[in-house]
Amino acid sequence: MTKEVIPSEISNELGFMQCVLDAVPDPIVICDECGRYQNANQAFKQLIKHAGGDYKNQSGSILDCMDIFDEEGRLLNPENTPLGLALSQQCEVKQRIIIRSKINRKSDIWSAVASPISTDFGVRGAIITLHNVSELVSYIKKTERLSFFDDLTTLPNRNSFNQSLPKEIDRCICTGTLSALLFLDIDNLKAINGALGHTAGDTVIKAVANTLLTLLPENDCVFRFGGDEFVLLVRDCGDTGEQVARNLSSLSDNIIQSLRSDIYIDDMIMPISCSLGAAVMPEHGSKAEKILRGADSALNTAKSSGKGVLSIFHEGMEARISKNFNAQALLRDAFINDGFVIHVQPQFDFSGQIVGGKPC
Incomplete structure (x- = not known):
């Protein structure tokens, strides 16, 4: 062939x-x-x-x-x-x-x-x-992760929180349960950054994140908002307002005590002070904006009360904070526009002559 x-x-x-x-x-x-x-x-x-x-x-x-x-x-x-x-x-x-x-x-x-x-x-x-x-694909996944997770602590970030909060409010409304939103602010982080440097500050932030993760039940969430602020989403924390308040007080006490004694920098205990403000959903609002504003108002109240405490939102809180804010705004405006008038109480000697004066 x-x-x-x-x-x-x-x-x-x-x-x-x-x-x-x-x-x-x-x-x-x-x-x-x-x-x-x-x-x-x-x-x-x-x-x-x-x-x-x-x-x-x-x-x-x-x-x-x-x-x-x-x-x-x-x-x-x-x-x-x-x-x-x-x-x-x-x-x-x-x-x-x-x-x-x-x-x-x-x-x-x-x-x-x-x-x-x-x-x-x-x-x-x-x-x-x-x-x-x-x-x-790896780059896209990394970019997506950076969009929804904090790079320093690996905790979910503000974007993740903005997606989670409305869903949690809807779940509470549908199931008739109560959940709480807590703002946590590290009171002395700026002092630590100033005294020991930002590396030490980063160490504190990571240590706080780890402490919160160990103290919260697995079903709850911790978010980092940025800077010295964390957000805690505590699910199903009680059947009544009183029970929720007791459970949140117990949780906040554990957090405050742990941060005072469990944070180490260079083998040295670094006591951390934190303030917490809480709002309960849907008791304090059925919209995310309302719950956020309530928790923020409670946090401001806690910080103005001497720090290192928990404050739970109530309806009179917003009005008081709004009144204080408006008063501060009026004072700033008066200072800028020469709105202050000084009145002096004259001082006389025995002969009736004016020898001085004091502001009154």
């Missing part, structure tokens, strides 16, 4: 096309209509080699030599891979997949595009292009 000879022109053309394929940095593989290997570039061969597979295995689909998962980590059946879908549906399929190495179990995330190769006689195969997007 005479061996078929490929004309040199065709051989040169095939060689050139293979060079073009090998020059592409992304893995490319060509399969027949059953998904069996036909050709590939060097990038694909290296991928299969690292995955611990045999790309020349002719017994089944080319993708049988790899473990392929979806983005959620579920193992894909061959018919649900990009190649399987492209061949069965006879259309281009784009899908993000995870390819896990059988050698070192390292997982990489790939964007896969499988395009069927069609002729007048139907689908004759498919071409698959892969692009490694692991670094991009």
Whole structure:
């Protein structure tokens, strides 16, 4: 039997096309209509080699030599891979997949595009292009995490809190339960930063975060608002207002005492003073803004009461704070616009002459 000879022109053309394929940095593989290997570039061969597979295995689909998962980590059946879908549906399929190495179990995330190769006689195969997007996905996840978690303490941040609070209020209304929002402010953080530096201040913030996490039940949440302020979401903290007040007082006492004795900087106990303000939902409001304002008013009351205490919001609190604020505003305005008039009480000697005066 005479061996078929490929004309040199065709051989040169095939060689050139293979060079073009090998020059592409992304893995490319060509399969027949059953998904069996036909050709590939060097990038694909290296991928299969690292995955611990045999790309020349002719017994089944080319993708049988790899473990392929979806983005959620579920193992894909061959018919649900990009190649399987492209061949069965006879259309281009784009899908993000995870390819896990059988050698070192390292997982990489790939964007896969499988395009069927069609002729007048139907689908004759498919071409698959892969692009490694692991670094991009990692960057996106890191960015998303920074958007919702504090970088210093790893606690959920203000953005996370803004999403959680309305949901918790709605849950309380639907279930008829009472939850509490507590603002916690570190009273002496500025003094620590000034005396020991911001590194020491960061150590205190992380230590406070860890202390709060250990003292709160697993179902409750701790958020860092930024600076020296934390927010505690205490769920189902009582059936009545009195019971809630007792439970919050007990919790705040534990927090205050722990921060006074459990914070260490350079093997030295650093007593931390904190003030807390609480509002109960939905007792003190059915809207997030109302609850926030109530807890903030309670915190201001606690700080003005000598610090290191808990204050629970009540309706007269806002009016008093608003009155004080308005009075301060009027005083500032009067000072700026020369609104003060000084009255002097004259002083006389025995002869009736004015010898001095005192402001009255």
